[in-house]
Amino acid sequence: MEDRTGQAVRAGATAVLGFDPGDPAFRADPYAHYRTLGAGGQSLHRTDVGLRVTASYELCERVLRDPRFGHRPSGGGVWREVQGRHRSFLTMDPPDHTRLRRLVSKAFTPRLVERLRPRVEELVDALLEPVSGEVDLIATLAYPLPVIVISEMLGVPAEDRDLFKGWSDSLARGLDPDFLLPEAEIAQRDAARDEFAEYFRALAAKRRAEPRDDLLSALVGVSDGGDVLSEQELLATCILLLVAGHETTVNLIGNGALALLRDPAQLRLFRERPGNVQAAVEELLRFDPPVQLTLRSALEDVDLNGTLIERGKLVLLLTGAANRDPAFFDDPDRLDLLRYSEGRETPKHLSFGHGVHFCLGAPLARLEGRVALGKLFERDVALAAGGLVYRDNLVLRGLRELPVVIRA
Numbered sequence: 050m051e052d053r054t055g056q057a058v059r060a061g062a063t064a065v066l067g068f069d070p071g072d073p074a075f076r077a078d079p080y081a082h083y084r085t086l087g088a089g090g091q092s093l094h095r096t097d098v099g100l101r102v103t104a105s106y107e108l109c110e111r112v113l114r115d116p117r118f119g120h121r122p123s124g125g126g127v128w129r130e131v132q133g134r135h136r137s138f139l140t141m142d143p144p145d146h147t148r149l150r151r152l153v154s155k156a157f158t159p160r161l162v163e164r165l166r167p168r169v170e171e172l173v174d175a176l177l178e179p180v181s182g183e184v185d186l187i188a189t190l191a192y193p194l195p196v197i198v199i200s201e202m203l204g205v206p207a208e209d210r211d212l213f214k215g216w217s218d219s220l221a222r223g224l225d226p227d228f229l230l231p232e233a234e235i236a237q238r239d240a241a242r243d244e245f246a247e248y249f250r251a252l253a254a255k256r257r258a259e260p261r262d263d264l265l266s267a268l269v270g271v272s273d274g275g276d277v278l279s280e281q282e283l284l285a286t287c288i289l290l291l292v293a294g295h296e297t298t299v300n301l302i303g304n305g306a307l308a309l310l311r312d313p314a315q316l317r318l319f320r321e322r323p324g325n326v327q328a329a330v331e332e333l334l335r336f337d338p339p340v341q342l343t344l345r346s347a348l349e350d351v352d353l354n355g356t357l358i359e360r361g362k363l364v365l366l367l368t369g370a371a372n373r374d375p376a377f378f379d380d381p382d383r384l385d386l387l388r389y390s391e392g393r394e395t396p397k398h399l400s401f402g403h404g405v406h407f408c409l410g411a412p413l414a415r416l417e418g419r420v421a422l423g424k425l426f427e428r429d430v431a432l433a434a435g436g437l438v439y440r441d442n443l444v445l446r447g448l449r450e451l452p453v454v455i456r457a
Contacts, residue, residue, distance in 0.1 A: 067096040076439040083370035104370030106377040113403035118345040137289035186451040195298035204263030216241040221296040224444040246284040300339030300447030328389040335398035341369035368399040429456040
């Protein structure tokens, strides 16, 4: 039974967000709730505490590309953001964001990602080859694949990978606003961030002394006209790469596998048309995205669809809802793996964001999703009996476990 503290947290969250993120029905299917937000044609809602919320694709896309919206200036408020020494470029505005992203992009190139394809294929084969019977697909494939990939990219020794799980779980939960987190989880998040930074401070020192062919060495040595990453910028970037390069991909694989297993006709189509895997993964990203929402602050007074958003005020963008906006997508609640096939339509989902903050790691996530799901469904896979439990996160959407039966 939920205690009074938990009830108070949920009541407070409902006042801020306009919905109860702790409701089991919402966790199981947030899209049913999102549909009610769009009822009556209202595209911008005001919650009890004055937060503006939208589930409209048109508004989400507009705010994400509008330079008059950015990340909240320091000062707290209902939605605390990471400040200080471990703040990554993800939560910065130009010109700081532009400078840091340009430096990191020099090391995190599409060519580097494409070079990883044979290794990703090898890892998926190794993870799936010994598996038979009832297993948890998250623990078997969705979790270990991206953690191994990002660890190898950064040059983390294999024996240290287990350290990442606790840190990663705490940091992913820490993406949620503080009003949803017990004090103990806030402390755990902050401790994980500090421990992770200390680990990479020591490893970066080794790479400065003895560079290797890995991403950390590239980040240590990256330069743009004499500009380099400071140590604190380097550590914040490593933390970002762990969470963004790992947690979101876990959910892409888990959510994508579940969507296919629940839709036999689309799963059959997925198997029959392996050449369509790229378009299929784009549709899976639209249908049940790993990241459900993001936040923007007005950097100046902005008129948004006739509503004045005053400087410093926040707009909550429900990008997961926008991906199912019937005003933009035909039959949005139907999984259609041919939606983006053969050039029928350019993928326009917001699962990797939009504008200057478009996800730098999108090529890697797409690669891992295509390889993992493609090789998984070369096998005989079915959902196991029992209910599904989603993780407590609000920003990220993913399963704690995905019980399946894999027959040899």
